[in-house]
Amino acid sequence: xxxxxxxxxxxxxxxxxxxxxxxxxxxxxxxxxxxxxxxxxxxxxxxxxxxxxxxxxxxxxxxxxxxxxxxxxxxxxxxxxxxxxxxxxxxxxxxxxxxxxxxxxxxxxxxxxxx
Amino acid sequence: xxxxxxxxxxxxxxxxxxxxxxxxxxxxxxxxxxxxxxxxxxxxxxxxxxxxxxxxxxxxxxxxxxxxxxxxxxxxxxxxxxxxxxxxxxxxxxxxxxxxxxxxxxxxxxxxxxx
Numbered sequence: 001x002x003x004x005x006x007x008x009x010x011x012x013x014x015x016x017x018x019x020x021x022x023x024x025x026x027x028x029x030x031x032x033x034x035x036x037x038x039x040x041x042x043x044x045x046x047x048x049x050x051x052x053x054x055x056x057x058x059x060x061x062x063x064x065x066x067x068x069x070x071x072x073x074x075x076x077x078x079x080x081x082x083x084x085x086x087x088x089x090x091x092x093x094x095x096x097x098x099x100x101x102x103x104x105x106x107x108x109x110x111x112x113x114x115x
Numbered sequence: 116x117x118x119x120x121x122x123x124x125x126x127x128x129x130x131x132x133x134x135x136x137x138x139x140x141x142x143x144x145x146x147x148x149x150x151x152x153x154x155x156x157x158x159x160x161x162x163x164x165x166x167x168x169x170x171x172x173x174x175x176x177x178x179x180x181x182x183x184x185x186x187x188x189x190x191x192x193x194x195x196x197x198x199x200x201x202x203x204x205x206x207x208x209x210x211x212x213x214x215x216x217x218x219x220x221x222x223x224x225x226x227x228x229x230x
Contacts (some may be wrong), residue, residue, distance in 0.1 A: 044221040101213035105158040
């Protein structure tokens with residue numbers, strides 16, 4: 001079974017500051033990892049995904065994440081926060097088996113960006 | 116269509132009534148997923164379809180919940196005898212296939228309120 005844990009349900013940063021949202025995974029098989037963003041009253045939008053090609057993954061809106069097997073982590077970062085980044089962020093995992101097609105999500109981290 | 120389309124976007128129903136939620140996936144996508152998002156429960160997997168069959172319906176919370184997909188396209192999630200705890204956002208998603216490398220695209224959700 002696969003699972004992800006997101007540390008911190010709320011994170012607040014100043015505009016221009018580094019954004020770091022934490023995600024740790026648990027998987028008995030090589031994981032495929034995803035970050036989604038949800039803006040208020042909208043659905044989920046894919047930010048980036050790790051599918052074993054490269055450990056540093058770049059996504060949309062300046063976000064990136066690094067897969068670290070030794071730490072079982074897939075933290076999301078952005079060098080400089082914008083007000084428009086305020087949203088809820090979800091880390092998710094899929095296992096590398098045919099029957100594990102579904103995404104399993106973390107509990108989400110709400111990012112607040114202040115002036 | 117360009118994205119996953121869900122209807123209705125908002126539904127208020129009385130306790131005990133049946134509701135149907137519709138999902139129109141991205142054209143050509145063979146895999147279709149239903150998730151539920153509620154306060155305190157995060158994003159819960161309900162069921163997924165590959166074509167018209169449902170290999171994994173393990174997330175359906177009770178026998179009041181059912182889903183079908185016809186013609187490998189549109190899906191309907193039906194909740195019978197609704198209860199207040201069914202109030203949530205029901206998210207539909209689709210994917211080109213069930214392979215783990217495939218991106219899953221989400222609709223904007225159907226907001227269900229049971230009063």
